[in-house]
Amino acid sequence: QSVLTQPPSVSGTPGQRVSISCSGGGSNIGSNSVHWYQQLPGTAPKPLIYNNNQRPSGVPDRFSAFKSGISASLAISVLQSEDEADYYCAAWDGALNNWVFGGGTKLTAL
Amino acid sequence: QVQLVESGGGVVQPGGSLRLSCTTSGFTFSNYAMHWVRQAPGKGLEWVTFVRFDGTNEQYADSVKGRFTISRDDSENTLYLQMNSLRAEDTAVYYCAKESSGGFIPGSYFDYWGQGTLVTVSS
Numbered sequence: 001q002s003v004l005t006q007p008p009s010v011s012g013t014p015g016q017r018v019s020i021s022c023s024g025g026g027s028n029i030g031s032n033s034v035h036w037y038q039q040l041p042g043t044a045p046k047p048l049i050y051n052n053n054q055r056p057s058g059v060p061d062r063f064s065a066f067k068s069g070i071s072a073s074l075a076i077s078v079l080q081s082e083d084e085a086d087y088y089c090a091a092w093d094g095a096l097n098n099w100v101f102g103g104g105t106k107l108t109a110l
Numbered sequence: 111q112v113q114l115v116e117s118g119g120g121v122v123q124p125g126g127s128l129r130l131s132c133t134t135s136g137f138t139f140s141n142y143a144m145h146w147v148r149q150a151p152g153k154g155l156e157w158v159t160f161v162r163f164d165g166t167n168e169q170y171a172d173s174v175k176g177r178f179t180i181s182r183d184d185s186e187n188t189l190y191l192q193m194n195s196l197r198a199e200d201t202a203v204y205y206c207a208k209e210s211s212g213g214f215i216p217g218s219y220f221d222y223w224g225q226g227t228l229v230t231v232s233s
Contacts, residue, residue: 002154032216033216033217033219035219035220037155037220039155043225044205044223044224044225044226045147045155045205045220045223046223047219047220047221050210050217050219050221051217051219056221086154088154088155090155090157090219090220097169098157098169098171098172099145099157099160100157101154101155101156101157102154103154104154104155
């Protein structure tokens with residue numbers, strides 16, 4: 001069981017808006033930044049969103065995220081077929097003294 | 111450009127040992143914290159261990175504490191993971207990841223990842 005909880009799968013049609021939730025607790029999301037990673041099939045993860053809502057250079061602006069309390073959410077405003085990937089949220093957990101990941105969400109473009 | 115290249119993976123029997131390396135380039139290695147993150151086949155990401163930029167602090171996941179040791183050689187720009195007493199559940203692709211800061215800085219994250227090296231623990 002992952003410390004951060006994500007839905008196992010999400011799907012949408014190209015052009016649609018989709019979102020992925022990430023739920024945690026006071027010692028992780030509640031008191032630290034949330035980061036999101038994208039893992040395309042057969043590749044290493046790469047940063048998608050850092051510090052709750054910041055996009056690294058090169059990440060399209062159709063990706064956005066926000067954090068509220070002990071939950072966070074990643075949104076893709078206009079889904080594209082190349083967005084099919086696994087998405088992970090992550091945060092530092094001050095009680096565990098560990099980085100913790102969500103279990104990952106597989107995004108399918110129908 | 112920043113590059114992280116892992117090596118040292120392979121097949122090892124339960125109870126055996128293996129040392130992974132992560133050779134880096136394109137940034138000042140000694141200024142940044144470094145991590146190992148693993149991914150079991152068909153599973154999600156699991157953080158394994160971290161070493162602060164100056165080597166003064168290490169953290170380990172409970173699942174590997176007492177068996178794995180992280181170290182760094184700043185003269186060689188290389189990160190290591192010594193894995194002892196390996197178990198079947200340690201089978202995974204092991205990624206090294208660079209942190210965006212020296213360590214314990216609020217808001218820092220894993221900004222670069224290697225391509226991973228596969229460790230298989232099996233008799």
